[in-house]
Amino acid sequence: MNTTNEIQKQEEYITKVKQINENKKCKYIILTMGCQLNENDSEKLCGIVEKMGYEKTEKQEEADLALFNTCCVRENAEEKLFGKIGELKNIKQSKELIIAIGGCMMQEKHMVDKIKQSYPFVDIIFGTHTLHKFPQDLYEALKTQKKISDIIDIDGEIYEGIPIKRNDNIKASVAIMNGCNNFCSYCIVPYVRGRERSREPRAIIEEIRELASKGYKEICLLGQNVNSYLRVEREKNIAFEEYEGINSFATLLEAINKIEGIERIRFISPHPKDFTDDVIEAIAKCDKVCKLIHLPLQSGNTKVLKEMNRKYTKEQYLSLVEKMKEKIPNLTLSTDIIVGFPGETEEEFEDTLDVVRKVKYEQVYMFIYSRRVGTKGDKMPNQVPEEVKHKRFEKLKQLVESQIAENNQKYIGTYQKVLVEGKSKNNSNMLTGRTDSNKVVIFEGKEELIGTMQDLKIISEHMWYLKGM
Numbered sequence: 150m151n152t153t154n155e156i157q158k159q160e161e162y163i164t165k166v167k168q169i170n171e172n173k174k175c176k177y178i179i180l181t182m183g184c185q186l187n188e189n190d191s192e193k194l195c196g197i198v199e200k201m202g203y204e205k206t207e208k209q210e211e212a213d214l215a216l217f218n219t220c221c222v223r224e225n226a227e228e229k230l231f232g233k234i235g236e237l238k239n240i241k242q243s244k245e246l247i248i249a250i251g252g253c254m255m256q257e258k259h260m261v262d263k264i265k266q267s268y269p270f271v272d273i274i275f276g277t278h279t280l281h282k283f284p285q286d287l288y289e290a291l292k293t294q295k296k297i298s299d300i301i302d303i304d305g306e307i308y309e310g311i312p313i314k315r316n317d318n319i320k321a322s323v324a325i326m327n328g329c330n331n332f333c334s335y336c337i338v339p340y341v342r343g344r345e346r347s348r349e350p351r352a353i354i355e356e357i358r359e360l361a362s363k364g365y366k367e368i369c370l371l372g373q374n375v376n377s378y379l380r381v382e383r384e385k386n387i388a389f390e391e392y393e394g395i396n397s398f399a400t401l402l403e404a405i406n407k408i409e410g411i412e413r414i415r416f417i418s419p420h421p422k423d424f425t426d427d428v429i430e431a432i433a434k435c436d437k438v439c440k441l442i443h444l445p446l447q448s449g450n451t452k453v454l455k456e457m458n459r460k461y462t463k464e465q466y467l468s469l470v471e472k473m474k475e476k477i478p479n480l481t482l483s484t485d486i487i488v489g490f491p492g493e494t495e496e497e498f499e500d501t502l503d504v505v506r507k508v509k510y511e512q513v514y515m516f517i518y519s520r521r522v523g524t525k526g527d528k529m530p531n532q533v534p535e536e537v538k539h540k541r542f543e544k545l546k547q548l549v550e551s552q553i554a555e556n557n558q559k560y561i562g563t564y565q566k567v568l569v570e571g572k573s574k575n576n577s578n579m580l581t582g583r584t585d586s587n588k589v590v591i592f593e594g595k596e597e598l599i600g601t602m603q604d605l606k607i608i609s610e611h612m613w614y615l616k617g618m
């Protein structure tokens with residue numbers, strides 16, 4: 150069955166579930182545990198279930214359907230998931246409640262086995278490649294009261310036309326590719342998200358045009374390897390339809406830059422190896438592409454990088470930074486770093502600190518290495534003791550925080566373009582927005598400014614936000 154027919158078939162199931170739920174005022178709760186791609190998948194799940202007549206609630210005791218969209222990139226999500234399912238067991242004893250668990254963790258066989266064994270009351274288990282089939286799975290669970298397990302271990306197709314209920318009306322994320330072919334040795338993502346495959350250019354542009362017509366101002370392009378968009382297709386001669394000259398990530402940025410109404414373009418998460426010259430030029434040239442670029446480092450030591458299978462050395466990374474700084478005016482950088490990868494010595498860790506000192510990142514996402522079953526890293530003999538990992542993490546955190554404090558100073562007195570996102574959560578008299586470099590700016594202003602771009606003078610800094618006027 151082709152993907153369009155499959156989506157039509159699922160539309161029929163949506164109608165069937167809607168009929169079953171008619172006049173019942175059913176409610177659903179959703180917990181999303183992962184990255185922005187998972188959040189985007191959750192927006193699709195919300196779109197699907199709201200079309201079936203479910204209304205969102207934040208109170209689990211009110212829910213008729215509890216949805217979990219899981220992540221397995223690090224260990225900590227597991228405890229959280231099991232705790233939550235445990236809480237729902239009691240609720241399920243007193244009322245009809247469907248519990249459905251999806252997402253990356255469900256692509257891991259040992260996790261599915263554990264759920265089936267320890268939490269047999271879970272109704273539906275679905276994976277990352279079967280999200281589009283959720284209407285059918287839910288229909289069958291409601292109709293037959295059987296336990297449904299719908300997971301496939303293939304690369305999955307790209308399905309267009311899945312309903313979507315977005316969380317925001319100013320910023321929207323748009324998945325442009327799925328999967329990852331890099332197999333960094335610490336990472337589970339390639340195993341749970343399958344191989345790289347890109348969406349058709351036309352589908353992406355049409356989605357963004359529609360978002361622009363609804364008043365969205367900022368687009369965040371998503372992919373586990375976002376800047377290798379269409380690379381596999383080009384290298385393996387997999388057919389795709391060129392649209393508006395789009396045949397690469399660079400040409401995609403250029404095409405989106407022309408869409409009227411869209412004011413900002415971001416993308417996450419790129420890989421350093423795919424910052425080819427055409428991509429760097431496109432970032433420099435396209436005025437709407439934000440000049441904050443995420444450039445995941447992971448480690449600053451060449452030997453560790455090799456063990457991680459990152460495909461660059463410390464020197465190559467630093468020269469890429471230099472080249473980008475030279476070609477892209479006002480460039481700022483953020484990064485991801487893992488401490489305590491197997492075999493990492495104190496000296497090798499110092500290289501990571503060295504790169505952080507040199508690059509002066511705008512933001513650093515720091516992670517303690519977490520063993521993931523099925524990855525090469527998990528099988529490495531020389532695992533770093535927990536307390537050593539934690540010490541390194543603290544050391545890195547201190548350096549990063551001192552750099553952020555220092556970096557914030559440079560904003561004071563400058564004018565920044567701020568996209569106003571809404572009222573401040575902590576102070577309803579204030580509005581909040583973000584700079585091109587993704588810094589939060591709080592300022593006094595009227596509600597009408599929400600959704601507009603404002604030129605603000607930065608008057609003070611407070612570690613995690615700036616104050617403007």
Ligand code: SAH
Pocket residue numbers: 222223329335336337338372373374418419420445447485486487516517518519520521
């Ligand atoms: N595809 C993206 C994001 C992958 S997951 C990228 O390549 O950048 C996001 C981050 O989680 C990674 O960049 C890495 O820093 C971190 N991460 C992945 N696996 C991890 C593990 N086993 N332990 C600790 N951190 C990990």
Ligand code: SF4
Pocket residue numbers: 329330331332333336337338339373374420
């Ligand atoms: Fe994981 Fe590496 Fe792929 Fe990112 S590029 S998803 S870190 S394997």
Ligand code: F3S
Pocket residue numbers: 182183184185186187219220221222253254338341342
């Ligand atoms: Fe987690 Fe899956 Fe994203 S493992 S980080 S939710 S791709």
